[in-house]
Amino acid sequence: MMIAGIALAAVAAYGQIKTGQAQEANYKSQANMAEFKGRGDAIKYKQQGNQMLKGLVESNANTAAAAGAGLVKVNLTGSAGTVQQAGTRYGVTNFNMAKGNAITAISMGNMQANIYRAAGKTAARAGIYSAIGTMGSAFMMAGMAGGPPTPQPYTPFSTTITNPPMSGWAGA
Numbered sequence: 502m503m504i505a506g507i508a509l510a511a512v513a514a515y516g517q518i519k520t521g522q523a524q525e526a527n528y529k530s531q532a533n534m535a536e537f538k539g540r541g542d543a544i545k546y547k548q549q550g551n552q553m554l555k556g557l558v559e560s561n562a563n564t565a566a567a568a569g570a571g572l573v574k575v576n577l578t579g580s581a582g583t584v585q586q587a588g589t590r591y592g593v594t595n596f597n598m599a600k601g602n603a604i605t606a607i608s609m610g611n612m613q614a615n616i617y618r619a620a621g622k623t624a625a626r627a628g629i630y631s632a633i634g635t636m637g638s639a640f641m642m643a644g645m646a647g648g649p650p651t652p653q654p655y656t657p658f659s660t661t662i663t664n665p666p667m668s669g670w671a672g673a
Contacts, residue, residue: 503643503646506639506642506643507636507639507640507643509639510635510636510638510639511636511639513632513635514631514632514633514635514636515632517628517629517631517632517635518628518629518632519628520628521624521625521626521627521628521629521631522625522628524621524624524625524628525621525622525624525625526621527621528617528618528620528621528624529617529618529621531617532613532614532615532617532618532621533614535610535611535613535614535617536610536611536614537610538610539606539607539608539609539610539611539613539614540606540607540610542603542606542610543603543604543606543607543610544603546599546600546602546603546606547599547600547603549599549602550595550596550597550599550600550603553592553595553596553599554592554596556592557588557589557591557592557593557596560585560588560592561585561588561589564581564584564585564588565581565585567581568580568581
């Protein structure tokens with residue numbers, strides 16, 4: 502009966518280890534997805550930055566064309582150069598923000614991935630510790646339940662003969 506209990510505990514312990522390993526694999530998968538998401542977000546931000554620069558070039562070209570056609574009124578908008586400088590400042594600022602956002606997206610993806618990896622290692626360790634606890638409990642229970650009687654060493658002539666009480670004898 503004790504052997505069956507210990508065997509069942511061993512099966513449970515094995516299952517606990519495997520569960521911890523499966524959780525670790527799941528967390529590793531989530532870590533990879535977090536990194537991919539960070540990279541994907543970074544690409545989106547870079548595309549936004551490139552669109553800003555493309556818009557800046559178009560805006561400056563339109564301003565130059567309007568100035569050349571005499572459509573820029575100095576008293577309302579200033580010179581064509583002033584309009585282009587303002588547009589350039591705005592475009593470069595937005596481009597730099599998009600670039601910074603791309604760097605942040607990659608960093609955040611990596612940070613989240615590291616959190617998932619640490620959780621995976623913890624889950625694997627927890628499975629091992631649970632298995633150790635299960636086996637320890639099984640051995641404790643087996644020890645408390647007792648086992649077959651402990652054999653006593655055989656010693657021939659171990660019985661001693663005692664003298665009967667002397668009461669009632671003459672001279673006592």
